[in-house]
Amino acid sequence: MENPDLLEEKIMSTDPNPAASSSAKPNSLGDISATRQANRQPGNRPLGSGLEARGIHAWFGKNHVLEDVSLDFAAGTVTALIGPSGCGKSTFIRTLNRMHEFIPGAAMAGEVLLDGKDVYDPGIDVTKIRLQIGMVFQKPNPFPSMTIGENVLSGIKLAQLKVDNKDDLLEECLVRAGLWSEVKDRLGAHAGGLSGGQQQRLCIARALAVKPKVLLMDEPCSALDPGSTLRIEDTIVELAKNITIVIVTHNMQQAARVSDYTSFFLSDGGPGQMIEVGPTSQIFSRPVDQRTENYVSGRFG
Amino acid sequence: MISSALDGKMTPGPREITSNPRLSDKFFRAIVTSFGFSALIILTLIGAFLAVRGFQIFKSEGLHFITGFKWDVTIDDAGEVTYDMGIGAMLVGTILISTVALVVGVPLSISVALFLTFYAPIRIRTFLISIVDLMAAFPSVLFGLWGYFVLMPMATYWSKLLYKYLNWIPIFDAPEKFFERSPFIAGLVLAIMIIPIVTSVSREVFAQTPLDRVQAAYALGATRWGMIRTVVLPFGTNGVIGGAMLGLGRAFGETVAVYTILNLVFRPNWHILYGAGGNIASLIILKWGEATDLETNALLAAGFVLFLMTLGVNMGANFIVGRTLKSGK
Secondary structure, three states: OOOHHHHHHHHHHHOOOHHHHHHHOOOHHHHHHHHHHHHOOHHHOOOOOOEEEEEEEEEEOOEEEEEEEEEEEOOOOEEEEEOOOOOOHHHHHHHHOOOHHHOOOEEEEEEEEEOOEEOOOOOOOHHHHHHHEEEEOOOOOOOOOOEHHHHHHHHHHHHOOOOOOHHHHHHHHHHHOOOHHHHOOOOOOEHHHOOHHHHHHHHHHHHHHOOOOEEEEEOOOOOOOHHHHHHHHHHHHHHOOOOEEEEEOOOHHHHHHHOOEEEEEEOOOOOEEEEEEEEHHHHHHOOOOHHHHHHHOOOOO | OHHHHHHHOOOOOOOOOOOOOOHHHHHHHHHHHHHHHHHHHHHHHHHHHHHHHHHHHHHHHOOHHHHOOOEEEEEOOOOOEEEEEOOHHHHHHHHHHHHHHHHHHHHHHHHHHHHHHHHOOHHHHHHHHHHHHHHHHOOHHHHHHHHHHHHHHHHHHHHHHHHHHHOOOHHHOOOOOOOOOOHHHHHHHHHHHHHHHHHHHHHHHHHOOOHHHHHHHHHOOOOHHHHHHHHHHHHHHHHHHHHHHHHHHHHHHOOHHHHHHOOEOOOOOOOOOOOOEOOHHHHHHHHHOOOOHHHHHHHHHHHHHHHHHHHHHHHHHHHHHHHHHHHOO
16 A cells, blocks of 8 residues: 555645645535635635644554554644544544543554644643643533533633633634524523534534644534534634644545545554545545545445 | 224223243242342331330430430339430430541542542552452441550540640530540541441442543543543532431441440530540440330330431432432433
8 A cells, every 4th residue: 555654745745735726626525625625715824733643553452443644734724534434533533632542451652743742752741732632522522510601611720721801712712613692691501401513512612712723523523413513514614714623524525525635544354544645625536545436436434 | 984993993901911920930039029128128127116115215205305415214212213314415426426427538438439430550449449348347346446546546636636726616625625535536437437338339420420521621631630620520429428428327327336435425515526425326235234124115216216317318318329320410
């Protein structure tokens, strides 16, 4: 198989601006992506922080689940990770903010560089890493004992950050998560009373409140109805203006709608591997690898 | 058309689904059922026994039995028996000692449970859990003797410190500077004795904390303590309260350890540091040997009061713990 590093380099060098090249895409998914990318204001980039994963391996006990994945996430881009179940996408994303190590027996190898610094460095405070690399989970998980407002500000409290005006921050985060208009009159209500889609957007607002540079989203819409999914996709597009986003998704249309780059993961029974990465429009229209082609054209998975 | 056709039909009643059990099934079922109810039956019989034997006392003393502080039975020369029996002092003492036990024991138990659930490496965890469980099986007379010979000299010193600096708070005051064999020291020993039950209930509830909330807190940059404060403690509050109430039930009924340490005195004493106090269970064991028939009945009546208190506390505890485990909140 091709070396993903080289492949990636090639893509990056030939295609520094995905918005420019996407206009030539014949594929309909590519068109959606092109529209989304054309809507982007190039002047807003790069914001957020770049994240680089180098030679990531992961194990659960003796089970090797992820083999030698290297990926660059340029500042201010949205990267979608697609692939069939069990290919290691979620495991990979969880190595990026060191959530992987909470699973008993979990081990990893490789480096994750945030602004050039290894997040696994022994001298690094892991709680600071997780503040900079936020995460939204598959299942909405607000804190049920807290109100909506307290949920949004919970990260501030946990990390003991100083905030000048909590009300402003609260409103800003809820607006950015696309939830403000729905909850502004009941910020003191308990979060459990919100719908699933609202809860997920609340979780996004909560993740945003600590001002992360990178936001990891692990299948954020898989438990939601299509309407809520669209709301969250709008939110992602909006957020991508000033934050780096990595999103795991099973929904290829979603990958096409929201992402600049797409990376395809696959496991052939052994550990999961990263097969291909490239601008989203290219992955969906003329992927390099036959397996990617088969997957995005719906022949398996 | 269709409805009329349906109307004409007889609706059958629900069919009773039965199958004849085998003889061996019946036999086994009978055994298990009878044993299953044995705990209830035994407890009911004991309660009934205490109530019946104590009835005479409840009738003659009335509410005074609860509120009275004296315990006098005198037989004059003519053989006339006069008595004035009340367990008020013992009730006060029971509550005082149990409160000390809870105030000291519950925070300790929560710390132990948090350590075992979230901090201890797996091997140490298994070992420590078995040690804590062993504490529950440890004979209470040994706790009592240890408390008397080892803890009391130290605790007397702590009492003096507390008295010196905090005697402006009524409960830390004392009528005389006599600090040995006080409710405070008995409560300390009881605190150690309730650790196993409170710890094991808290541990069970903490371990049920939903993983997604734990991860949510960590993903927000929480430290372990921050995560515990935000997620585990709000989730586990009811469980801890329930565990504490089970511990309270144990503290109410503890006999030998308290009897060994406490200086039983028949007058109300609200000063925890002062070496005088009471406890219903200790009263029973103290008076048992020399009791007349009448006094025996009075002791059984006191036992009935204790029985009701313990029953109430335990039922409340089970209700609260069960609610947490079911609702998942």
